[in-house]
Amino acid sequence: MQLDKEIYHHSKAKLQDYVPLVGRGTIEALNALAGRLSGKVIQNINSTYTGGGVAEILTRMTPLLNQLGVDARWTTIKGDDRFFSVTKKFHNALHGKIESISSEDFSLFLEVSRKNIEELQFNGDIIFVHDPQPVVLISKRHEIGEKWLWRCHIDVSNPDEKVWEFIQNYVVQYDATVFSAPNFTRRLPNRQFLIHPSIDPLSDKNRELPQEIIDSVLNKYGLDKEKPMIIQISRFDYLKDPLGVIDAFEMVRKNIPCQLVLAGGTATDDPESDKVLEEAKERASGNPDIHILLIPPESDIEINALQRSATIIMQKSIKEGFGLTVTEALWKGKPVVASAVGGIQLQIKNRFTGLLCHSIDGAAYALRLLLSNPEYARWLGKNGQEHVRQNFLITRHLKDYLMLFISLYHPQDVIYL
Amino acid sequence: MSNTVNEWISNNWLGITVPLIVFLAFIIVSIWIRRRLYHYLEKVFSQTKWEGGNIFIATTRNPFFHWCLILGGFTAIQVSPLSPYFKSLFGRLLGSIFILSLTWTVIILIERILHLYLKRFKALPSATIIVIINGLKIAFIVVGILIMLDLWGISTTPLMLMFTILLLIAIFAFRDQILDIFSGIEIARTNVVRTNDYVRLESGEEGYVSKITWNTIHIKTPDEKILVIPNSKFIRTTVTILGKPLKQASQPFRFFTRLYIKELTGLKARNLSELVTILKDVDDSVVYYHTHNFIEEYQYLTPQPANDFALWVYDALGDQVLGEKLANVDTFEFSTIGALRERLVDVINEELSIKHDGRQAPQGREFHFIKSLSVILPTYYVAHDLREFVEILRMVSLDTLYFHIFEARLRLHKGVNDFSIWLNDCLGEKELADRIAVLDPYTYTLEGLRSMIIQLVEKHMEREHAVG
Numbered sequence: 001m002q003l004d005k006e007i008y009h010h011s012k013a014k015l016q017d018y019v020p021l022v023g024r025g026t027i028e029a030l031n032a033l034a035g036r037l038s039g040k041v042i043q044n045i046n047s048t049y050t051g052g053g054v055a056e057i058l059t060r061m062t063p064l065l066n067q068l069g070v071d072a073r074w075t076t077i078k079g080d081d082r083f084f085s086v087t088k089k090f091h092n093a094l095h096g097k098i099e100s101i102s103s104e105d106f107s108l109f110l111e112v113s114r115k116n117i118e119e120l121q122f123n124g125d126i127i128f129v130h131d132p133q134p135v136v137l138i139s140k141r142h143e144i145g146e147k148w149l150w151r152c153h154i155d156v157s158n159p160d161e162k163v164w165e166f167i168q169n170y171v172v173q174y175d176a177t178v179f180s181a182p183n184f185t186r187r188l189p190n191r192q193f194l195i196h197p198s199i200d201p202l203s204d205k206n207r208e209l210p211q212e213i214i215d216s217v218l219n220k221y222g223l224d225k226e227k228p229m230i231i232q233i234s235r236f237d238y239l240k241d242p243l244g245v246i247d248a249f250e251m252v253r254k255n256i257p258c259q260l261v262l263a264g265g266t267a268t269d270d271p272e273s274d275k276v277l278e279e280a281k282e283r284a285s286g287n288p289d290i291h292i293l294l295i296p297p298e299s300d301i302e303i304n305a306l307q308r309s310a311t312i313i314m315q316k317s318i319k320e321g322f323g324l325t326v327t328e329a330l331w332k333g334k335p336v337v338a339s340a341v342g343g344i345q346l347q348i349k350n351r352f353t354g355l356l357c358h359s360i361d362g363a364a365y366a367l368r369l370l371l372s373n374p375e376y377a378r379w380l381g382k383n384g385q386e387h388v389r390q391n392f393l394i395t396r397h398l399k400d401y402l403m404l405f406i407s408l409y410h411p412q413d414v415i416y417l
Numbered sequence: 418m419s420n421t422v423n424e425w426i427s428n429n430w431l432g433i434t435v436p437l438i439v440f441l442a443f444i445i446v447s448i449w450i451r452r453r454l455y456h457y458l459e460k461v462f463s464q465t466k467w468e469g470g471n472i473f474i475a476t477t478r479n480p481f482f483h484w485c486l487i488l489g490g491f492t493a494i495q496v497s498p499l500s501p502y503f504k505s506l507f508g509r510l511l512g513s514i515f516i517l518s519l520t521w522t523v524i525i526l527i528e529r530i531l532h533l534y535l536k537r538f539k540a541l542p543s544a545t546i547i548v549i550i551n552g553l554k555i556a557f558i559v560v561g562i563l564i565m566l567d568l569w570g571i572s573t574t575p576l577m578l579m580f581t582i583l584l585l586i587a588i589f590a591f592r593d594q595i596l597d598i599f600s601g602i603e604i605a606r607t608n609v610v611r612t613n614d615y616v617r618l619e620s621g622e623e624g625y626v627s628k629i630t631w632n633t634i635h636i637k638t639p640d641e642k643i644l645v646i647p648n649s650k651f652i653r654t655t656v657t658i659l660g661k662p663l664k665q666a667s668q669p670f671r672f673f674t675r676l677y678i679k680e681l682t683g684l685k686a687r688n689l690s691e692l693v694t695i696l697k698d699v700d701d702s703v704v705y706y707h708t709h710n711f712i713e714e715y716q717y718l719t720p721q722p723a724n725d726f727a728l729w730v731y732d733a734l735g736d737q738v739l740g741e742k743l744a745n746v747d748t749f750e751f752s753t754i755g756a757l758r759e760r761l762v763d764v765i766n767e768e769l770s771i772k773h774d775g776r777q778a779p780q781g782r783e784f785h786f787i788k789s790l791s792v793i794l795p796t797y798y799v800a801h802d803l804r805e806f807v808e809i810l811r812m813v814s815l816d817t818l819y820f821h822i823f824e825a826r827l828r829l830h831k832g833v834n835d836f837s838i839w840l841n842d843c844l845g846e847k848e849l850a851d852r853i854a855v856l857d858p859y860t861y862t863l864e865g866l867r868s869m870i871i872q873l874v875e876k877h878m879e880r881e882h883a884v885g
Binding site for chain 2: 023025026028029032033179182183185186187188191192193194195341342345349350352383386387390391399400403404406407413414415416417
């Protein structure tokens with residue numbers, strides 16, 4: 001087992017590039033907070049440098065923290081395929097999925113964790129551990145001290161109790177834990193912070209696009225630029241209810257001319273997704289106003305272009321995590337119709353920043369309302385974008401992390417710096 | 418011996434007497450001319466009321482007589498029987514004395530007159546005056562030396578050339594400073610800006626003029642930085658003078674900002690009983706968060722007079738009546754979180770006494786008790802008077818506004834917002850302080866609140882200005 005080198009820098013956006021989007025005051029505040037962490041080393045530890053949401057967040061956050069003068073580092077644990085197949089099972093089990101996990105699996109998990117503890121260099125004043133894979137590293141605490149944080153990026157509200165109990169033994173040893181939504185947590189004896197995920201407004205998926213690019217994407221997929229467009233971007237999964245979206249659209253189209261775009265990919269680890277795609281295609285067959293687009297991975301600019309050309313963006317999920325696709329939709333300044341599930345409710349205040357629905361009928365009603373009242377739709381879109389600007393951009397995420405680190409040294413509720 | 422002297426005098430009496438008579442004649446004529454000339458000049462200066470006249474007369478009256486004496490001496494030597502060599506030697510000596518005297522007089526005259534005029538440019542620093550006067554002194558001394566050298570037959574052409582080259586080099590090397598000095602004179606002459614004026618530059622920077630030097634203007638910005646602007650640049654830029662100095666506060670107002678992070682308590686309620694039971698015991702920070710969360714997260718919207726409890730009861734429990742009752746709890750009425758909590762608990766208990774537990778929230782829609790953890794940081798912005806206060810208020814983040822209005826009043830137990838306290842205690846502006854104190858901040862968006870306070874302060878300043 002070898003140690004990965006630490007990554008200090010990543011060639012992404014500069015902090016100053018965010019000023020036009022969030023204002024100079026926000027960046028000044030970040031600098032002020034970062035100044036209070038002078039001399040402290042923040043060591044992030046997760047399981048991979050690439051792939052997955054955690055790696056994506058760290059890829060963006062670490063260089064920005066460095067730009068703020070915070071010595072943030074990033075290290076990964078090592079493990080073979082067997083280890084990661086066990087952690088995948090843990091992941092699913094913590095999400096509430098039934099998994100067959102043997103005592104050998106637990107032993108393997110502990111064995112690899114022990115090797116990582118021996119070989120990893122712990123050089124942070126704050127050790128920031130992400131997700132369950134490296135959770136056992138806390139066992140090193142009695143040797144090196146320092147502050148330890150566990151960031152849980154998944155929903156553990158209804159986990160497989162056996163796996164949760166196993167993980168919990170380690171989680172409780174951390175100084176504090178961090179969750180993405182109140183609903184994702186379990187009651188724990190240590191401090192729990194709430195830090196919502198965020199989007200990067202300068203990433204390909206979210207940045208402003210020239211009209212020519214948007215037009216070229218519409219041409220590529222044969223979409224009518226003049227006709228109102230309702231769009232849902234999600235992988236083809238029953239939980240995203242693409243068939244419900246088609247039903248709602250059909251109700252609306254009886255009276256209002258419009259087109260529907262269902263765009264997304266299929267998940268390689270989900271055998272059902274191909275089936276869902278086929279069913280959606282079948283339901284849409286014969287209707288020229290329904291476009292089912294299978295978009296390959298890494299098509300961020302195309303997704304961005306589709307969202308920016310939409311009249312209404314939908315997210316009619318049956319179950320949802322935090323729902324960053326909703327955040328992305330709101331950021332485009334589009335009116336959003338979404339189900340009142342999971343983290344979507346944190347982002348959409350019904351009738352203020354979007355419309356929430358609980359059924360296909362509710363979704364159809366919301367679509368009709370927005371298509372018939374473009375001024376109201378614009379107002380909602382503007383509010384939604386502002387809501388994301390205030391609460392769900394990466395700069396807010398940075399601020400939360402900086403405050404989290406500072407709060408480890410200040411137990412009181414009001415901290416004067 | 419005496420015979421020899423007598424003999425020499427008898428042989429040369431004419432050669433001695435004529436120069437002596439010429440010299441005496443020059444003295445007499447000089448005295449007469451000086452009297453007439455200066456009488457005439459006094460009359461002219463009196464009519465023209467030129468203030469430099471007295472200086473001119475006082476400075477040149479005596480030297481004028483000396484110059485006449487020198488001219489008399491020179492003429493007397495020229496008519497004397499001395500050899501051409503001695504005539505030339507004495508002529509050059511007298512010429513040199515004349516040049517020295519003239520140069521000295523001109524220098525004194527210029528210095529006195531410049532002092533007279535430059536002092537009127539109050540904005541012009543004394544260093545600039547000294548630089549200008551010394552520059553002119555040096556120029557006249559150089560000219561005097563060159564004339565004297567010419568008088569003694571020394572060629573001045575190479576020296577002139579050298580001085581010219583040196584002068585050009587100096588002008589080239591110090592062109593910016595020279596430009597700054599002249600710009601400084603122009604600024605002083607036009608009196609366009611004075612120390613303590615509040616100005617805004619074309620670039621958007623603004624602040625008080627803290628110092629004007631011979632080549633720069635110093636501007637103290639609201640965030641306590643000092644901008645040093647060369648006079649030549651200042652004169653070329655568009656400057657808006659926002660106002661003259663106002664009453665200074667006994668203590669400046671330091672703006673702070675407040676950032677917050679959410680901490681989960683792990684407590685959650687599914688129905689009204691659980692809600693009220695937990696609400697009674699949680700930290701003030703939890704009550705504060707749930708009664709102020711909407712303002713912070715939705716600061717761009719028309720504010721909802723709703724706290725999280727009201728929204729949850731309305732949305733998750735579907736109890737519209739209780740939702741309205743809780744929404745109607747006016748946070749602004751309370752000066753402590755404890756009192757606010759008691760009121761919320763009373764409202765829920767009243768409802769519970771009629772309806773008991775009522776509905777259960779659906780799974781996933783429970784009320785999660787969250788704590789607000791604040792980090793308070795000083796900003797660079799400091800106000801010393803009302804104008805600085807209002808200009809800074811335009812610039813600070815909404816977090817800063819939020820802190821001084823909401824957090825200070827309720828969470829930090831001050832009972833009133835920070836602005837009103839400062840206006841009253843440090844500026845003696847009780848009326849303005851009261852106007853801001855009675856504003857119900859919960860009925861504005863943060864931007865709307867900012868505009869409202871700015872309007873109140875500006876109106877107050879206008880009124881004070883009109884009265885003053």
